[in-house]
Amino acid sequence: MKQVMNGDFAASYGAMSALVKYVAAYPITPQTLVVEKLSELVADGEMDAVFSKVESEHSAMAACIGAEAAGIRTFTATSSQGLLLMCEVLHWAARGRLPIVLANVNRAVAPGWSIWADAQDSISQRDTGWMQVYAEDNQEVYDSIIMAYKIAESPDVLLPMMINLDAFFLSHTSEVVDLIDKKDIEKFLPPYEPKFKLNPSEPHAFNALTSPDHYFELTYKMHLAMEKAKKRITEVGVEFEKMFGRRYGLTESYRIEDADTVLVTFGTIAGTAKETVDLLRKEGKKVGNLKIRVFRPFPQEEVCEALKNAKKVIVVDRDYSYGFEGAFFTEVKSALYNKGVMKPLYGMMAGIGGRDVSTGTLKEIVAKAEGEDPKNPYFIGVKL
Amino acid sequence: MTDDKKVELNKVSDYPEMPVSLGSMLWNKTSSWRNFKPVIDGTKCIGCGICWKFCPEPAIFPTNPPTVDYDFCKGCGICISECPTKAISKVDETR
Amino acid sequence: MIEIRLHGRGGQGAVKAAEILAKAAFYDGKVVQSFPFFGVERRGAPVQAFTRISDEKIRIHSYIYEPDVLVVLDPTLIGAEGVNILEGLRSGGKVIVNSTKEPSAFDFHGKNGVTVYTVDATAIAVKNKLGSESAPIVNTAIVGAIAKVTGLVTIDSVKKAIFDTIPRNKEANAVAAEDTFKNVK
Numbered sequence: 001m002k003q004v005m006n007g008d009f010a011a012s013y014g015a016m017s018a019l020v021k022y023v024a025a026y027p028i029t030p031q032t033l034v035v036e037k038l039s040e041l042v043a044d045g046e047m048d049a050v051f052s053k054v055e056s057e058h059s060a061m062a063a064c065i066g067a068e069a070a071g072i073r074t075f076t077a078t079s080s081q082g083l084l085l086m087c088e089v090l091h092w093a094a095r096g097r098l099p100i101v102l103a104n105v106n107r108a109v110a111p112g113w114s115i116w117a118d119a120q121d122s123i124s125q126r127d128t129g130w131m132q133v134y135a136e137d138n139q140e141v142y143d144s145i146i147m148a149y150k151i152a153e154s155p156d157v158l159l160p161m162m163i164n165l166d167a168f169f170l171s172h173t174s175e176v177v178d179l180i181d182k183k184d185i186e187k188f189l190p191p192y193e194p195k196f197k198l199n200p201s202e203p204h205a206f207n208a209l210t211s212p213d214h215y216f217e218l219t220y221k222m223h224l225a226m227e228k229a230k231k232r233i234t235e236v237g238v239e240f241e242k243m244f245g246r247r248y249g250l251t252e253s254y255r256i257e258d259a260d261t262v263l264v265t266f267g268t269i270a271g272t273a274k275e276t277v278d279l280l281r282k283e284g285k286k287v288g289n290l291k292i293r294v295f296r297p298f299p300q301e302e303v304c305e306a307l308k309n310a311k312k313v314i315v316v317d318r319d320y321s322y323g324f325e326g327a328f329f330t331e332v333k334s335a336l337y338n339k340g341v342m343k344p345l346y347g348m349m350a351g352i353g354g355r356d357v358s359t360g361t362l363k364e365i366v367a368k369a370e371g372e373d374p375k376n377p378y379f380i381g382v383k384l
Numbered sequence: 385m386t387d388d389k390k391v392e393l394n395k396v397s398d399y400p401e402m403p404v405s406l407g408s409m410l411w412n413k414t415s416s417w418r419n420f421k422p423v424i425d426g427t428k429c430i431g432c433g434i435c436w437k438f439c440p441e442p443a444i445f446p447t448n449p450p451t452v453d454y455d456f457c458k459g460c461g462i463c464i465s466e467c468p469t470k471a472i473s474k475v476d477e478t479r
Numbered sequence: 480m481i482e483i484r485l486h487g488r489g490g491q492g493a494v495k496a497a498e499i500l501a502k503a504a505f506y507d508g509k510v511v512q513s514f515p516f517f518g519v520e521r522r523g524a525p526v527q528a529f530t531r532i533s534d535e536k537i538r539i540h541s542y543i544y545e546p547d548v549l550v551v552l553d554p555t556l557i558g559a560e561g562v563n564i565l566e567g568l569r570s571g572g573k574v575i576v577n578s579t580k581e582p583s584a585f586d587f588h589g590k591n592g593v594t595v596y597t598v599d600a601t602a603i604a605v606k607n608k609l610g611s612e613s614a615p616i617v618n619t620a621i622v623g624a625i626a627k628v629t630g631l632v633t634i635d636s637v638k639k640a641i642f643d644t645i646p647r648n649k650e651a652n653a654v655a656a657e658d659t660f661k662n663v664k
């Protein structure tokens with residue numbers, strides 16, 4: 001059933017449709033509407049779940065870990081400072097191999113107190129062991145949450161997944177979202193049945209002291225799980241398309257077959273970039289766009305395959321790894337090097353702190369890379 | 385499945401996906417740590433349960449009188465010093 | 480794709496108007512997007528809201544810089560300090576102003592192909608007891624005028640969208656929209 005709703009509501013309905021049984025969350029702008037909607041859905045009996053009000057994001061994730069370890073499908077949502085406060089327990093969830101799903105509204109990190117779109121929050125949690133997806137529109141937010149459970153709960157994956165949506169550009173933007181019927185969901189998403197769960201009548205030792213004799217193997221198992229996850233994300237995407245008609249993979253190529261210049265983008269900028277590609281094509285410029293939908297596990301094979309024919313590659317980052325460059329730029333470069341694909345690469349920082357990235361901004365970015373070699377990273381639109 | 389048998393973790397495929405039951409204390413017997421054993425005199429015991437509460441292992445079962453699990457008692461002596469009726473005595477290990 | 484920018488003051492409900500317009504277009508079978516200017520909204524301060532209406536998937540996620548249609552909920556915003564209502568308006572664009580004046584009273588009417596339409600949405604809101612007499616809420620009313628002037632949405636869908644969006648006085652809000660639909664000049 002199609003409805004007009006904002007991205008926060010799309011995330012909430014995603015959790016409801018995925019038959020989530022436990023939610024613990026703490027409100028923070030611009031995620032607040034998720035907490036409001038979910039508590040309303042639970043209070044009205046529309047959603048058969050327990051909603052815990054907690055006193056911080058750290059507690060929210062800790063509570064989710066407890067519930068998930070007891071074999072219950074759980075969900076939480078946060079943003080910016082909230083995600084950062086969760087940091088310690090994010091690691092705990094991942095190494096504990098608990099397939100929790102979290103919706104993170106990408107918001108800049110303070111100070112310079114900011115509530116606006118910026119991926120610094122989630123990028124800074126890159127190495128927590130969470131899978132990370134960046135959604136382009138509200139439909140993708142909703143669909144990604146449903147797929148997330150199927151991927152994360154796969155017995156050979158068992159890793160938590162973070163679905164990221166841009167502050168305001170999705171969280172507070174109303175769009176048409178097609179909600180899936182419960183009976184169809186039940187066909188797509190099996191119930192969560194972990195091999196181990198907290199159960200007094202069947203006790204196990206969870207997350208015990210692990211000596212150097214064993215810790216390394218557990219880390220290696222995380223590596224294997226991330227590799228498996230790449231396969232699962234693709235498989236589940238195909239299955240989802242068969243049932244519901246919408247296609248999602250690790251990456252999404254747009255008009256790159258014959259493109260000289262390829263933009264590499266993520267989140268809402270990817271949509272605006274596709275629009276920009278069409279505009280530039282009308283001007284006779286052979287431009288394409290590669291959207292990186294999944295950032296962890298990083299789809300290096302797909303990225304290299306998509307970029308192999310490009311003459312120039314421009315990576316647009318709405319995040320910055322202080323002292324170096326944008327994180328997506330680093331990853332793309334590293335993936336290409338790993339596979340021996342060498343070509344001119346440009347790292348462009350844009351949209352930082354919620355600054356609007358319009359088709360005009362993206363045209364400027366392409367023009368920059370066409371001109372004399374810009375210094376990497378290049379800060380687009382900074383008032384110098 | 386309970387953790388009642390020793391898990392051999394020799395290669396990556398031996399490990400479960402979750403870090404659960406990797407090395408259950410059930411097979412990690414700590415009796416070799418002990419150079420004496422606590423022995424409970426049922427005639428002095430008043431069944432207060434203090435030894436059971438204080439045993440850090442825990443290696444005391446709350447029977448009446450309590451029984452010590454000598455597979456896991458590591459001989460710390462806490463039960464001996466906490467027992468209000470001095471019902472538990474320190475007996476040298478003769479292995 | 481048609482892009483509409485709404486100008487109002489914090490508290491007038493420009494954001495809700497953009498949402499009602501989007502929902503109405505959705506009920507008419509269109510693909511839609513609506514969003515506020517992402518700022519800190521304060522009562523009385525100039526605010527903007529945006530609606531995109533299209534037959535195809537809307538991929539763009541940025542502000543609207545070259546609107547086809549402008550909607551002005553408060554005529555005192557025209558010429559106000561630091562507010563350039565007409566900025567980026569496409570030639571041949573339409574401007575709908577909540578005003579007691581005739582369209583010809585606005586000097587940009589007829590220039591660059593721009594057409595101005597006016598409707599006294601404030602009086603219609605007061606008549607229907609929307610908001611208070613000193614601070615009438617014109618957001619639902621003005622959507623009726625947008626429907627009439629642009630033909631982008633049917634008045635029936637506007638009324639349905641109002642019923643689905645406004646928590647109270649649904650009927651009075653729908654009547655107000657119908658009123659501006661009939662009376663816009």
Ligand code: SF4
Nearest residue numbers: 439457458460461463
């Ligand atoms: S000696 Fe220590 S470990 Fe042994 S039973 Fe007493 S308290 Fe427990």
Ligand code: SF4
Nearest residue numbers: 429430432433435467
């Ligand atoms: S502490 Fe002493 S008296 Fe109390 S239950 Fe144990 S053995 Fe018996």
